[in-house]
Amino acid sequence: MLSYLLYWKFQQDSPLSITQVRLLAGLRFLSVFLIAVLLLKLAVQHIKHQTQQPELIIGVDNSASLTDFNQEVNQTVASLQEELKSFTPKILYFEEPFQNTDSISFNGKRSDYSGFIEKVTNKYGTADIGALVLLGDGIFNAGIDPVYASEKLNFPIYTIGLGDTLAHTDAAIQNVSVNSTAFLDTNFPVEIDLNFTQAAGEIVTLVIKKGDKTLYSRAIRILSENYFFTESVLLKPENTGIAHYTIQIDEIGGEQNLANNNYEFSVNVISDKQKILLLAHGAHPDLGAISSALSPITKYETELITGYPSEGLDFSEYDLVIVHQLPDNDPRSINLLEQLTKSRRPCLFILGKNSVVSRFNNLKTGIEIRTNNSFEQTTPTINTQFSHFKLDFESLKALQGFPPLLSPFGNVQADSWVEPLASQTIQNVETSRPLIAFGKKEGRKLGFILGEGIWRWRIHSYLNDRSHHLFDDLIQKTVNYLILKLNENNFNLYWENEYLEDQPVTIQAELFNESFELVNESDVEIDLNDQNGKNYHAMFDKSGDKYMLNLGILPPGEYAFKAQTQLGTSEYTEEGHFVVSKIQQELTNTQADFQVLNQIAAKTGGSFILPNEVESLIEKLNATNQLSTRKLEQQVYQELLSMKWVFFIILFLLALEWFLRKYWGIY
Numbered sequence: 001m002l003s004y005l006l007y008w009k010f011q012q013d014s015p016l017s018i019t020q021v022r023l024l025a026g027l028r029f030l031s032v033f034l035i036a037v038l039l040l041k042l043a044v045q046h047i048k049h050q051t052q053q054p055e056l057i058i059g060v061d062n063s064a065s066l067t068d069f070n071q072e073v074n075q076t077v078a079s080l081q082e083e084l085k086s087f088t089p090k091i092l093y094f095e096e097p098f099q100n101t102d103s104i105s106f107n108g109k110r111s112d113y114s115g116f117i118e119k120v121t122n123k124y125g126t127a128d129i130g131a132l133v134l135l136g137d138g139i140f141n142a143g144i145d146p147v148y149a150s151e152k153l154n155f156p157i158y159t160i161g162l163g164d165t166l167a168h169t170d171a172a173i174q175n176v177s178v179n180s181t182a183f184l185d186t187n188f189p190v191e192i193d194l195n196f197t198q199a200a201g202e203i204v205t206l207v208i209k210k211g212d213k214t215l216y217s218r219a220i221r222i223l224s225e226n227y228f229f230t231e232s233v234l235l236k237p238e239n240t241g242i243a244h245y246t247i248q249i250d251e252i253g254g255e256q257n258l259a260n261n262n263y264e265f266s267v268n269v270i271s272d273k274q275k276i277l278l279l280a281h282g283a284h285p286d287l288g289a290i291s292s293a294l295s296p297i298t299k300y301e302t303e304l305i306t307g308y309p310s311e312g313l314d315f316s317e318y319d320l321v322i323v324h325q326l327p328d329n330d331p332r333s334i335n336l337l338e339q340l341t342k343s344r345r346p347c348l349f350i351l352g353k354n355s356v357v358s359r360f361n362n363l364k365t366g367i368e369i370r371t372n373n374s375f376e377q378t379t380p381t382i383n384t385q386f387s388h389f390k391l392d393f394e395s396l397k398a399l400q401g402f403p404p405l406l407s408p409f410g411n412v413q414a415d416s417w418v419e420p421l422a423s424q425t426i427q428n429v430e431t432s433r434p435l436i437a438f439g440k441k442e443g444r445k446l447g448f449i450l451g452e453g454i455w456r457w458r459i460h461s462y463l464n465d466r467s468h469h470l471f472d473d474l475i476q477k478t479v480n481y482l483i484l485k486l487n488e489n490n491f492n493l494y495w496e497n498e499y500l501e502d503q504p505v506t507i508q509a510e511l512f513n514e515s516f517e518l519v520n521e522s523d524v525e526i527d528l529n530d531q532n533g534k535n536y537h538a539m540f541d542k543s544g545d546k547y548m549l550n551l552g553i554l555p556p557g558e559y560a561f562k563a564q565t566q567l568g569t570s571e572y573t574e575e576g577h578f579v580v581s582k583i584q585q586e587l588t589n590t591q592a593d594f595q596v597l598n599q600i601a602a603k604t605g606g607s608f609i610l611p612n613e614v615e616s617l618i619e620k621l622n623a624t625n626q627l628s629t630r631k632l633e634q635q636v637y638q639e640l641l642s643m644k645w646v647f648f649i650i651l652f653l654l655a656l657e658w659f660l661r662k663y664w665g666i667y
Helices: 002-006 018-039 064-083 113-124 285-294 331-343 357-362 393-401 454-465 469-483 594-604 611-623 644-663
Strands: 043-052 055-060 090-093 129-136 157-161 170-178 181-183 188-197 203-210 213-221 226-235 241-249 262-270 274-280 300-305 320-324 347-350 367-370 375-382 405-408 411-414 419-426 429-441 444-449 491-494 498-500 506-511 524-530 535-539 541-543 546-550 557-567 570-581 630-639
Touching (some): 064 611, 090 113, 129 611, 188 241, 274 469, 285 320, 285 454, 320 331, 357 367, 375 429, 393 469, 411 429, 429 469, 444 469, 506 557, 524 546
Parallel strands (some): 055 129, 181 262, 320 347
Antiparallel strands (some): 043 630, 170 188, 429 444
């Protein structure tokens, strides 16, 4: 109508007829209307039809336990590929770097069925998988129980049993339990689990060696056909560094699997224990809870001081200081903590009702609490993104139901380097105030527990689980993180004492200037030597304000390294050693377990077969509707603004109106 009125003036004096005016007005109205519709961002709904071919996955256990059956595995996989090619099956392996299906290399170090199932579902999604065909021997030595992992799947798993289920004569070193750290000239325990099959009456010799030197030997009589025996041994290291040991057991006549007759392990031997000082306002049950949590760790030695020594303290004698409810009202406490700050010892601060918060703030630790020295009850809310050390966060969430801590009431200001492990919850209201936090200030590690009463957590942990594990693990991981570096200096390296042979060897480096500010302008080089004298030279990559080196996968053995860098006129070096250990689980047990495969199939609606029954499985898969093409309908909403044809219609309407105006002599 508006467009018609715009053209009304042409009706009196113009040569245009009413029809022509109405046509031009109509064109103007349509173009303006469509532009308005686009500006309103209206959308239209339509149904989109599409087809989907469900995925057929063939999973292959390519671990070392199936090495003797490689021909049978390859033939079965080839047969499935050929007969089921209409479904375009995808071949996936338990161990990753295998792209071709012509020949499978059975050098996988672990059999992780649950991990493989998770990999499949993450890659394709459960809704897009029609069926999974799983070839394996049922032996799993990594991950969780695959029967449990397959319970909630909505697609069937068809399992094909490979391997030998018969029990053969075997003498196996099944497991070795030993601490990763030992002390010089101090006995450390080693527990060796031995399993003997079909060997009753035989006598074998158990030997422990370090290099060519025999440290322990004992004859063992096998009392039954299935005989399990645990031998406990005490060994005494004579030198610091990585000590490498070999356990051997005699071969029995007729034994087929000799790989499990040997076991190698390494221990990091250190000369002294690490000393932890508990510096406290006074006796408190928190201190007893901490000491009890650390008592199983033999490398830690704790000392409690509750007074103020007249001559002060030499903090350099300690590797970690735990400060409980200090500084207090005594002026000597602030002087003592200022000495602690100058010593640059790593420190864990625990605040409580005896703490003078204003004096704590004066220490400039990285946390400042604005309070009038009043206190309140707080419970923790766990930060699952915490990154300084690994914890079982699902278990830690139980702490949220534990008794509250008594914390200073007030706003908490934390520096950017402070990362909270838990924040404060007050009367069921979550806040952003840290309750437990950690970080590193100018090369010095610091931890904070802003509340007293953690002893109640240890008791509550036991009442819930009949175990102190939850609390003890939290304290042990806290102390281990804070104490990890013995010598804080301008150039620090961080690495593991032991890597597994399928684990990339990574080393992190930090370089500080004289103001203890992180810098990484200089290059950091490293020379690595293995036990055979082979040398590797590498350069660290610069990552943020630190350095990172990934040496990749290294052969099993002992390695020593020396890293060096230069900052200005100062040269820095750091030395260390580590061991790359063999993964020995795969050949410990080679007796196939078809019961596991049967249960997986039964739980998911599939079926279990043997390799000679593959044809029946192929027929079943060809006949099933689980792999039939699916027709899907999808409601789609599309904005008119995204439709190109609407633009061309508007352009056409405007162009036509312009042409007619010119053609009819209206300018």
